[in-house]
Amino acid sequence: MRRAIFLLMASWLLGTAATAGTIEMKVNGLVCGFCAQGIEKTLRKYPATDGVIVSLENRLVAIATKDGQDISDAELTKALTDAGYTVKAIERTDRSLAAIRESLQKK
């Protein structure tokens, strides 16, 4: 019984770890705080969004998604295009927003 519970918990943990993640996007046109404010406001509307970081210096928009949830590349591209910006690349990574923030502060 204990083994069954352990296996159940392990599979649940592995499952959520696999689906929760960070989406990093390279975006053109990010030059001011208003740009960042608009993008953050747009992306926070998604129920799957757990957190957002915008770096003007690195042309980076990073989104952490909630466990088990995702936002498709097409949806993200459309959202940023509709916000007035140009998405150049989308990458799914294992870096947490905290790690991204830390690496940005080191630069």
Place this chain on the structure above:
Amino acid sequence: MFRMHGYAGASLALLAISTLPAADAKPIAFAAGTTVMGEYGAGTMNEAQVFYAPRYFFSVGAGHLSLQSDIDDRTRDITYARLNYLVKRWNLEAAQGNVFAWGGAGRGHVGDTGANVLTGNAGAQVDYETRWVYASLKADYFDSSAFSHRIDTLQVGLAPYAHEYDTLATWFVVQGRQYTGDIYDGVEWALLLRLFKGGKWVEAGATADGKLQAMFMVNF
């Protein structure tokens, strides 16, 4: 001291904008965003505006412009509704350029006669900005059966450091403004300090005549 007559100032403005990267307060901040702006223009003009942008490429709203002639006692008070449209945007790696146009209508009150007249409004703005430098050229035209005024504004700004979203942005701005219709003789130059962080923006400085020039903007 810095006054220039006729359209020499406008020519200078065009020359400056053609040789420098450029931007300024935009009539559309971001999609689903509201912009509130107010400006005290050295006693010559005061303006308040509120715009809402349903999409990133257009906004609708209203404004009130007061003009007080520096030459005689004429005054104009214009209350208008306006549609702003983003004609073209260039999203570059570390820069953005925009062309905006707008049009509207409202009521103009002629201070010296007391008349109220239907007043049309049209304008355009070209801007370009990086995190270090920006410039914009704006023309705002108001026309009625009783008056016709155009306000041309050039701004060139330099940032002493590149700001981030969560840090205070500082800009040193040179502004040249020219009015038609006997509001001001020559070009009104001003030096401004602009600060913004998040969605809030304030700028203040002085014209070459020593008068206060100030503005605020809030986006939410």
